Amino acid sequence: MRFELMPRTTVSPVARALASVVAFITAFLIAGFVIWLMGRSPVAAFDVYVLQPLSDPWALQELLVKATPLILIAIGLSYCFRASLWNIGAEGQYVMGAVLGSWLALKTHGTDAGIWVLPLMMLLGIIGGALYGLIPAFLKTRFGVNEILTSLMLVYVAQLTLDYLARGPWRDPKGFNFPQSVTFDPAATLPPIMEAGRVHYGFLFALVAVAVTSVILGRTLFGYRLKLTGDAPRAARFAGFNSKATVMAVFAISGGLAGLAGIAEVSGQIGQIQPSISPGYGFTAITVAFLGRLNPIGILIAALVVALTFIGGESAQILLKLPLDLTQAFQGILLLCVLAADALVSYRIRLVTRGGAK
């Protein structure tokens, strides 16, 4: 006796949309059950995790701050993933973007360099990330090296480069030999959108990325080409699409957006170079991209949801004394539920008994 997944011939868009909702409700029910098993109130947990952050202007701002890098990186990754190219190294591209952009910030530190510094930093961030993303793309197109391995391993190279810079050449000479740079000048600091707020211009970049990507994927030949390259590489070749150029292009876009996320985070949030500038945004963004089903609007929503679980998770530790592990488990449950719901919409389960007829 075994189970089989049979593809459904027709899937209604309503079912697909409802699937996400059902997935979320299921995830909350499972998490609620676990919380109940721990002897806490699931209702209170839901309030702290979800309702309070969504009804508090401060928490809403923090939500946007946390979601900003996730949106930018996941949007970039969606280009790669749509073409079935597995860029696992966004974390490294994020770091390299931050490094190249910060180079200018530190170079102009203490000078009265003008307003051109910031735009140029952002541009350098994009270039740094894009060039770094092009390495696995080049290795793949030229030598056929598996991009999953190369992009992932380049993450460590990027992190160690950053580590070296923070401990060595870029160390603040007045910082008692602690591994961090000087804090950036105001001219090199990405300003908040609203006075005294914490949401910086990076969030606007993220929104622009979502809008532009919606147009590109929905209405351009390039978008169509991506999908075809991913779904039917042979057909794409027959159609005259150059898959090598596509590989290079999507890795450059993906890396560029990750690099922008990196420099925006360092310039707008952290304000200096230090050995660690990311709590794993590049990897979390992979989850975000799939939670959002590689759709730009979906990614926007998914990034906010994932950000919510982080912020809610901290509130739960503070207000309910729920452990951090629960938050991490909940993120896992959520991803599983969404992917399972997706599978169940596209396939149906059949019970096949031994020797049974089809």
Place this chain on the structure above:
Amino acid sequence: MFSRKLFGALAGVTVAALSATGALAQAKDKIKVGFIYVGPVGDHGWSYQHDQGRQAIEKAFPGKVTTTFVESVPEADSERAIEQLARTGHDLIFTTSFGFMEPTLKVAKKYPNIKFEHATGFKRAPNLSTYAAKFHEGRYIIGQIAGKMTKSNTIGYVGAFPIPEVIAGINAFYLGAQSVNPNVKIKIVFANTWYDPAKEGDAAKALLDQGVDMLAQHTDSPAPIQAAEARGKFGFGQASDMERFAPKAQLTAIVDNWNDYYVARAKAVLDGTWKSEDTWGGINAHMVVMSPYKNMPDDVKKLAQDTEAAIKAGTLNPFKCPVVGQDGKEIECKGNGALSDEQVLGMNFYVKGIEDKIPQ
């Protein structure tokens, strides 16, 4: 008392920017105390010991103080977590890792009526104190034990990162070993993590493979000392007493004791006497505690106890001048008969006899 002012000028810079409200004192009946940990409370090392301090506060003021903690907070993303504590009615907030320095300072400026305490940093404000412990005092003692006990004449050290605190620890350890065994050699591996049992264990095994038979560690999990135990070698517990993880291997452990300090600071907030200051306490202040000396001959034990007593009495300073650098030149003596606090806190050189180079 054990508190001392360091880097006064630097503190002054940050002081100027703030209103006086942070310094206003007022006694309180009930307070909430919050903690930010860099690792999990179950690391059995650094964060675990801070959590012991948190529990000590709860025990010391039943019904008057409630405590909260947020664990495994990434340093690059800590500002929000600290602000969450500030916004949820906490009166006193401890941020317990160096990487929380800038975020703590930012949040402290935003909430002048809340008291902040940052471990191992150097930036202060009227409502932001700093505190750290002189772990290098303990490391001098374990260095002497290692120097006496080693048979291969090679001792090992698993460091976290090449930052001044760790470098000073390595130097103190080696100076201790050298003081009883001039020919002893040291091998150093940096694990590039504070807490990652797998990496720490690998670093320890790499050292043991190179003939090290005494293993000191400045990373937070028991993995290195467990590796020593598995090979029948000896090691020293870090941050907390790790005897239950390595009953045969642990000679002693350098225990971080934050309990007294945390209780005193919570009491100061209750009494309305809290002031921004810098605290750097060692064995004398009971911030650094040596766990019972075990698995060693009586003469070594006696030596360790005598050294501990001498450090406690202030007659022995691990960094007493002359301190000679790797190049054979004497380090300028800026303190009173020993290196100054600033020199120790910013240490970026190895002493003579260490053959490695500090990774840059």
